[in-house]
Amino acid sequence: MRNIFLFIRRxxxxxxxxxxxxxxxxxxxxxxxxxxxxxxxxxxELTGKVNTQYDRVEDFxxxxxxxxxxxxxxERLRNLLRQNFESPDTINxxxxxxxxxxxxxxHRKWLYKMAKxxxxxxxxxxxxxxxxxxxxxxxxxxIGVVDANNAVVGIITDVSENFSVAMSLLHKDSHLSxxxxxxxxxxxxxxxxxxxxxxxxxxxxxxxxxxxxxTVITSGYSNAFPxxxxxxxxxxxxxxxxxxxxxxxxKTAADFYNLQYVYAIDNLQKEELNNLMDKVKKQNQ
Amino acid sequence: MSVLVKNILRFVLLILVQVFVLDKIHLHxxxxxxxxxxxxxxxxxxxxxxxxxxxxxxxxxxxxxxxxNPGFHASACVxxxxxxxxxxxxxxxxxxxxxxxxxxxxxxxxxxxxxxxxTGLLIIVHHGWLFMLEAWQIGNVWYFIxxxxxxxxxxxxxxxxxxxxxxxxxxxxxxxx
Numbered sequence: 001m002r003n004i005f006l007f008i009r010r011x012x013x014x015x016x017x018x019x020x021x022x023x024x025x026x027x028x029x030x031x032x033x034x035x036x037x038x039x040x041x042x043x044x045e046l047t048g049k050v051n052t053q054y055d056r057v058e059d060f061x062x063x064x065x066x067x068x069x070x071x072x073x074x075e076r077l078r079n080l081l082r083q084n085f086e087s088p089d090t091i092n093x094x095x096x097x098x099x100x101x102x103x104x105x106x107h108r109k110w111l112y113k114m115a116k117x118x119x120x121x122x123x124x125x126x127x128x129x130x131x132x133x134x135x136x137x138x139x140x141x142x143i144g145v146v147d148a149n150n151a152v153v154g155i156i157t158d159v160s161e162n163f164s165v166a167m168s169l170l171h172k173d174s175h176l177s178x179x180x181x182x183x184x185x186x187x188x189x190x191x192x193x194x195x196x197x198x199x200x201x202x203x204x205x206x207x208x209x210x211x212x213x214x215t216v217i218t219s220g221y222s223n224a225f226p227x228x229x230x231x232x233x234x235x236x237x238x239x240x241x242x243x244x245x246x247x248x249x250x251k252t253a254a255d256f257y258n259l260q261y262v263y264a265i266d267n268l269q270k271e272e273l274n275n276l277m278d279k280v281k282k283q284n285q
Numbered sequence: 286m287s288v289l290v291k292n293i294l295r296f297v298l299l300i301l302v303q304v305f306v307l308d309k310i311h312l313h314x315x316x317x318x319x320x321x322x323x324x325x326x327x328x329x330x331x332x333x334x335x336x337x338x339x340x341x342x343x344x345x346x347x348x349x350x351x352x353x354n355p356g357f358h359a360s361a362c363v364x365x366x367x368x369x370x371x372x373x374x375x376x377x378x379x380x381x382x383x384x385x386x387x388x389x390x391x392x393x394x395x396x397x398x399x400x401x402x403x404t405g406l407l408i409i410v411h412h413g414w415l416f417m418l419e420a421w422q423i424g425n426v427w428y429f430i431x432x433x434x435x436x437x438x439x440x441x442x443x444x445x446x447x448x449x450x451x452x453x454x455x456x457x458x459x460x461x462x
Contacts, residue, residue: 013334017367020342021360027349028356028418035421042422 090137110226111266113138115145117259118163122196127168129154129259134162144224144265151230151253152176152218153262164264169231170196170256177222178231178250181215183208189216189231189250196256198235201248208246210237216250223270288329288387296344299324304351307443316432318439320447321348322411325366326404327388327453334370341366361415365407376403385457391448392455404444409437 008015029039059066091114115133133139145153145166154166154174167174169191176189178201187203201216214234220227232250240247303321310318325341332340345359352358373389376399386393394400413433420429 013338013367016335017338017363020338020363024342024345024356024360024363026356027359028354028421031355035418038421 090133092138109267109269111268112263113266115139115164115262115264117262120168120256120259122168122170122256125172125193127170127196127256128157129166129168129262131156131164131166131262131264132162133264134160134164136161138266139164139264140266142224143267143270144218144222144229145262146225146229146265147254147259147262149230149253151232152225153254153256153259155224156264166262166264168256169199169252169254176225176231177219178216179219180204180208180210181217183210186219186221187248197252199232199250199252201234201250202245204246204248206239206244206246210234210246210248212237223267223273225265292324292328295324295327296340296347300344300347300351303348308352312439313435316436316439318436318443319408319412320440320443322362322365322408322440323444323447325362325369326407326444327390328366328369329388330373330386334367337366337369338363357415357418360418361411364414365411368410369407372403372406376400386455388453388455390453390455401441401445405437405441408440408444409433412436412440 028035030036092111113133115131117129118132119128119130121127129145131139131145139156139159141156141159143156145156147153152169154168154171155176156164157167158165169176169189170193171191172193174189174191177186178189179186185204185208187201189199189201191199204210212234216231216234218225218227218229218231230253232252235249235251237249238247299321303319307318307320312318321344324344325337328337328340341362342359345357345362346355348358349355376394389400389403391397391400394403413429416429416432416436
C-alpha cells in the first residue's frame with residue numbers, strides 16, 4: 001500500500017497528464033462527429049475481432065455437444081430416407097407369352113414377381129438370397145428366381161409373411177438342371193463352394209460339342225423355371241479320364257456379388273401338373 | 286504589474302488575437318498560424334507542473350470553445366505543458382538560471398539559439414499532436430509531416446516577430462532576498 005502511494009506521489013505529474021489527456025480525448029470523441037465515427041468503426045472492428053477469437057475458443061469447447069447434436073440429427077434424417085422404408089414389393093411384371101388365353105384367362109403359366117434383395121452372401125458354403133417379399137405379397141415356395149436380365153439366381157426355399165429366402169446357385173445343395181444351348185445336352189449344376197460365380201456342370205457326355213463361351217440355359221423340365229433362362233457361359237472344359245463325361249465349369253450369367261432386384265417366377269400351372277403326376281403315381285401303385 | 290495579472294492579461298489577449306485575427310487568415314488550406322501557445326511558453330519557471338498543465342488545459346479549452354470542437358487544442362496544450370520542463374532542463378545554460386529569472390526568454394535561456402530551439406521544438410510537438418488528433422487515424426504520412434512542418438515554420442516566424450516586438454524585460458533576480 002505504501003509503495004502504491006509512493007508511486008502515485010512520484011509519478012503524480014505524469015498521472016495527472018494522462019488524466020487530462022484522457023479527458024481531452026473523451027471530449028474529442030464525444031463532441032466531434034468525424035472522430036466519433038472513426039473511433040466507433042475502429043472499436044467495432046476491434047471488438048468484432050476479439051469476439052471472433054473468443055467465439056472460436058468457445059466453439060472448441062462446444063464441439064462435443066455439437067457433434068452429438070449433429071449425430072442425432074443425422075440419425076433422424078437417415079431414418080427419413082426412402083431406402084429405410086422398405087415396403088414389401090407388390091409389383092407384378094406381366095410377361096405376355098404365346099399361349100392364347102380364353103375369356104377366363106387361366107392359360108397364363110408364368111408370373112414374374114419383383115422382389116428387392118435384402119441380404120445376399122457369396123462367401124459361405126451355403127449361400128442364400130433374402131428377398132423383401134413374402135407370403136402377404138403372393139410369394140410362394142419352390143419357385144425360381146432370376147435377376148433383371150433373366151439370369152438364374154436360385155430357388156425360393158422359405159417364405160415368411162414379408163420375406164422370403166432363395167437358395168442361391170452358389171449353394172452346396174443346389175442341383176438345378178442346365179442345358180447346353182447349342183447341342184441341347186442336359187446336365188446338373190453343382191457348386192463346390194470355392195469360387196463364387198463359377199459353378200460346374202456335370203453329366204455332359206463327351207459326345208457333345210462343347211466350346212468355351214457356350215451358353216447354358218434352363219432345361220424347362222422343372223416346374224421352377226421356364227425354358228431358356230440363361231444360367232451361364234462355359235468357362236473351361238476338361239475331359240474326365242475316369243468317366244465318359246466332361247468336367248465343365250460355368251461362369252454364371254447372374255452376378256451374385258451385385259444383386260439388387262430379382263424376379264421370382266411363379267408357375268401358375270404347377271398345381272395342375274403336380275395333381276396330374278400324383279394321379280399317375282396313384283394309378284401305378 | 287504582478288505576475289498573476291500579467292498572465293491573465295496575456296491569456297485573454299492571446300486567445301483574442303488567435304480567434305479574431307489569425308483564425309481569419311487562410312494562407313493555405315493546410316496552414317493556420319498559431320500564436321496562442323506563447324502563454325504556455327512564457328509561463329513562469331516557478332509554477333508547479335500540475336498548475337502548468339491545468340492552465341494549459343484551460344487555454345486550449347478556451348480556444349476550442351471558440352471553435353466549437355472541444356478537445357483538440359486542450360490536448361495539444363496539455364502535452365506541451367507537460368514536456369516544457371524537460372526541454373527547459375536540457376536547454377537552460379547554467380544551473381540556477383531558472384531561479385534567477387522569471388520566465389523563459391532569449392535572455393534567461395542564455396542566447397537566441399537555445400530559445401529558438403526551445404520554442405521550435407514545442408511548436409512542432411504541439412502542431413504535430415494537433416494534426417494527428419484532427420486526422421485521428423494513421424493515413425497519409427507525408428501530408429501530415431509537410432503540414433506540420435510548414436505550419437510550425439509559420440507559427441515560429443510569428444512567435445519570433447512577437448518576441449522581438451514585445452521585448453519583455455527580464456530582471457535578474459538576486460537570491461539575496
